[in-house]
Amino acid sequence: MARPHLPSTEAAVTAVREVARAYNLEMTVTDDIGTDQTSRRTSAGAFAVVDADGSLPHExxxxxxxxxxxxxxxFPEDDARITVDGVAIDDxxxxxxxxxxxxxYGGLAYVKGRLFTRGYWLVVPLPGDETYKELVPRAILSPWLSRNLRSR
Structure with a gap:
């Protein structure tokens, strides 16, 4: 199944809203609009609101x-940081x-690892061959992460 192209931050928010509705989840959104508000716009001049090309970034x-x-x-740069129970997955x-x-939310994501190893890994498989893996320090192994633990 091909992924829909989300051409803007607002399109991504709308798509997340649909997922939240499908899984009956509460959702809150905070919008930051303008280079003076977004977190990654260090190249814009002091007190600038728009990018050099005149666009208005939206995060x-x-x-x-x-x-x-x-x-x-x-982020306005076509990527996102997703944090699952304290585990941040960038890019x-x-x-x-x-x-x-x-x-x-559909139960495909899991944690793998062993008790006496360097740690655990949060594994999030997506359709196709795309999979995200991020190290989970033992100190933040939440109840949800523990429930989804699979031994290697």
């Missing part, structure tokens, strides 16, 4: 209710965000 921070605790920070393409969330 959104989304909090989803339920278990696991998930936040999504959608997720904006187009992959809905599939990522469906994997987490």
């Amino acid at each position: 959104a921070f989304i909090e989803l209710g339920g278990a696991p605790a998930v936040t999504v920070q959608v 997720v393409p904006r187009d992959s965000v809905p599939a990522f969330l469906r994997s987490v």
